[in-house]
Amino acid sequence: xxxxxxIFLKPPGVIPPGGSTTICCIxxxxxxxxxxxxxxxxxxxxxQSGSRAEFSISNATYEDxxxxxxxxxxxxxxxxxxxxxxxxxxxxxxxRPNLSVLPGHEVTAGAEVTxxxxxxxxxxxxxxxxxxxxxxxxxxxxxxxxxxxxxxxGDSGRYSCQCYTIRASREWSAVSNALDLVVx
Numbered sequence: 001x002x003x004x005x006x007i008f009l010k011p012p013g014v015i016p017p018g019g020s021t022t023i024c025c026i027x028x029x030x031x032x033x034x035x036x037x038x039x040x041x042x043x044x045x046x047x048q049s050g051s052r053a054e055f056s057i058s059n060a061t062y063e064d065x066x067x068x069x070x071x072x073x074x075x076x077x078x079x080x081x082x083x084x085x086x087x088x089x090x091x092x093x094x095x096r097p098n099l100s101v102l103p104g105h106e107v108t109a110g111a112e113v114t115x116x117x118x119x120x121x122x123x124x125x126x127x128x129x130x131x132x133x134x135x136x137x138x139x140x141x142x143x144x145x146x147x148x149x150x151x152x153x154g155d156s157g158r159y160s161c162q163c164y165t166i167r168a169s170r171e172w173s174a175v176s177n178a179l180d181l182v183v184x
Contacts, residue, residue, distance in 0.1 A: 094173035
């Protein structure tokens with residue numbers, strides 16, 4: 001079948017002006033080339049190593065905001081397109097939230113795990129990220145809990161969260177500390 005491409009930001013989240021991030025694209029095939037588009041505009045053929053290609057945004061400006069996607073080509077033919085990745089560049093005005101995981105970092109498959117994103121800011125929503133991709137949206141007053149029941153090996157990895165105010169003008173926090181979940 002046709003290959004699929006995953007696109008994500010590393011590190012994840014909203015980028016402050018002057019900040020940096022990397023757009024990563026991964027495809028199951030590795031002998032073609034990756035091209036990055038912003039909207040319908042072709043930006044770059046990406047540097048790649050194996051099945052992974054990366055594009056760095058450094059010293060971000062509001063011009064870098066927008067919708068990005070990757071195309072995977074072999075012999076000039078587009079075989080796959082990724083989903084759209086929205087990149088946000090905003091001032092990070094809210095305090096950094098704290099992410100904790102209960103019962104702990106190492107659990108056995110089938111266990112129930114709770115991720116807790118704690119913020120001092122009232123009326124915020126938070127995103128929980130896994131390896132740079134949005135895993136869940138947490139809407140809360142003071143505390144955003146996300147329960148993963150029956151965790152599997154695929155839930156292992158590096159989690160972080162980021163919060164925003166639920167108002168007309170969305171204000172963002174920095175990204176929380178990162179936690180590694182190991183599912184045995």
